[in-house]
Amino acid sequence: MNGRLVKWDDAKIHVLSHVVHYGSSVFEGMRVYKTAKGPCAFRLQEHTERLFNSAKIYRMEISYSPEQINEAILNLVGANNLEECYVRPIIYRGYGKLGVDPAGVPVEIAIGVWPWGKYLGEEALEKGVAVGVSSWNRFAPNTLPSLAKSGANYMNSQLIKMEARRHGYVEGIALDTFGFVSEGSGENVFIVRDGVLITPPLSSAVLPGITRRSILRLAQDLKIRTREEHILREALYIAQEVFFAGTAAEITPISSVDGISIGAGRRGPLTTKIQKAFFDIINGEVDDRHGWLTPVPVYSGVPV
Numbered sequence: 001m002n003g004r005l006v007k008w009d010d011a012k013i014h015v016l017s018h019v020v021h022y023g024s025s026v027f028e029g030m031r032v033y034k035t036a037k038g039p040c041a042f043r044l045q046e047h048t049e050r051l052f053n054s055a056k057i058y059r060m061e062i063s064y065s066p067e068q069i070n071e072a073i074l075n076l077v078g079a080n081n082l083e084e085c086y087v088r089p090i091i092y093r094g095y096g097k098l099g100v101d102p103a104g105v106p107v108e109i110a111i112g113v114w115p116w117g118k119y120l121g122e123e124a125l126e127k128g129v130a131v132g133v134s135s136w137n138r139f140a141p142n143t144l145p146s147l148a149k150s151g152a153n154y155m156n157s158q159l160i161k162m163e164a165r166r167h168g169y170v171e172g173i174a175l176d177t178f179g180f181v182s183e184g185s186g187e188n189v190f191i192v193r194d195g196v197l198i199t200p201p202l203s204s205a206v207l208p209g210i211t212r213r214s215i216l217r218l219a220q221d222l223k224i225r226t227r228e229e230h231i232l233r234e235a236l237y238i239a240q241e242v243f244f245a246g247t248a249a250e251i252t253p254i255s256s257v258d259g260i261s262i263g264a265g266r267r268g269p270l271t272t273k274i275q276k277a278f279f280d281i282i283n284g285e286v287d288d289r290h291g292w293l294t295p296v297p298v299y300s301g302v303p304v
Contacts, residue, residue, distance in 0.1 A: 001110040003064070003072075005079060011110065018093035018105045023152035025092035026054035029247045030210075032077050032113075032296060034084040035284025039077060040293035041087070042247075042282055043210050044070055048089075050208065054148040055091050060107045062091060069109075070294075076113050077296045086116035086248070092151070120170055120244070120252045125275065128255030128266050129170035129244075131184070133233055134160040138174045138182040138205035146205040157185040171244070173236070173257070176204045181231035187249045188212040191231060192241035192270045201228045211245045217290060218277045224270065241268035251275045 001011055019025045030047040032039050048066045055062055064072075073087055089111045096105040120129050136159045139146060144153055156174075164172030164185070173189060176182040181200050183189050188209040190199045197219050200206050219226045236242055242254040242262050251274060253267040262268075267275070280286040282293070 002108055005076070008112075011112070013092075013108075014095035016098060017095045018098065018102060019151065021098060022093075022100060022102075023150070023155065024058070024060075024102060024105075025090055025151035026051065026058060026060065026149055027088060027090035027151065028149060030073075030087045031247055031282075032082065032085050032087060033282045033284075033293075035282075035293065037284055037295060039083050039085075039296040040282075040284065041074065041077070041296065043214065043292050044073065044294040046210050046213070047247075048073075050149060050210065051089055051091065054150060055107075057145050057148040058150060059102075060091055060093070062107065062109065064109065069111075073111055073113075074294065074296050076111055078298060080113055082113060082115065084115070085113045088112045090151075116248070118250070118252075120249050124170070124252045125250070126253075126267050128253035128262075130168075130256045130259075131171045131173055131254050132164050132167050132169040132258050133236070134163055134172040134174045136160050136163065136172075136174060138176050140177040141203075141205075147202065147208060149207060154186075161185040174205075175233060176200075178204075178230075179233065180204050181233060181236065182206055184244055184246075184249075187244035187246035187252070189231075190215065190243050190245060191235060191239040192268065193235070193239050195225065195270070197224050197226045197270065197274075198231060199226075199228055200231050204230060209246055211247055211250065214278065214292070215245050215251070215274055218274055222273060222277060224274075236262075239263075241271050243267075243271045251278055 028047045028051045032041045091109045093102050093105045094108040160172040174182045182204045236257045237260045240263050244252045253271045255265045
């Protein structure tokens with residue numbers, strides 16, 4: 001926290017911190033994977049770049065450079081002797097004064113790391129998950145900035161997730177304010193139609209996902225045609241395949257939408273091909289041809 005290694009139970013903030021009352025935070029989610037060459041962070045630089053972009057949108061001045069943040073993340077993983085883990089850097093407005101105007105409130109930063117398994121379940125990568133289209137829309141343009149990964153945005157995500165679980169689904173898919181498919185509560189969405197991989201454009205209130213970007217690159221490698229275009233709700237029902245993509249969810253197939261089976265009701269062939277290409281790289285089983293993996297150095301300090 002703010003440049004110091006702090007034990008898990010001592011990582012605390014004041015109850016009157018600005019972030020507690022107004023959701024004034026931006027954050028990232030990234031993974032460190034166990035590879036044959038040791039633990040490696042996946043697309044570390046790109047995640048940190050998005051963190052700084054989010055902070056810029058919300059006028060949050062960061063007192064550290066991207067290089068310092070990257071070094072801190074790697075050192076923290078090493079200090080905890082983790083072979084694989086989830087990483088959560090967060091920039092937030094801390095304790096100073098209350099009121100919507102954040103002027104004069106200190107901007108603080110913390111990084112947490114912990115083991116975290118498959119976000120939507122271990123079996124989901126093959127069998128897929130049942131999802132429902134949410135009654136909650138993603139935010140309209142010029143309301144909350146969807147390009148920023150901010151804490152406030154995830155109040156919308158909580159509504160989507162809670163509604164989905166209440167209706168018996170694992171996850172929900174939100175539409176944008178124009179009725180087009182946007183994304184899940186914390187995942188980007190892809191569909192397969194006539195052999196083409198399609199995902200909504202960023203203008204559909206979509207977070208610019210790092211995994212999303214990786215899939216588009218892998219599809220290019222695999223000679224799979226891709227398009228970014230508006231997706232109608234009913235296009236989900238008649239797609240040959242649908243899957244989620246994200247740091248937590250990785251690449252998780254969707255078996256049904258609103259109770260309507262997608263394809264064979266489990267992982268499809270194109271999803272399988274992309275999954276394999278993705279996991280082969282992050283597990284170090286093939287050459288890291290895109291430079292996505294950053295090795296975690298051996299830490300010589302005191303574990304936290």
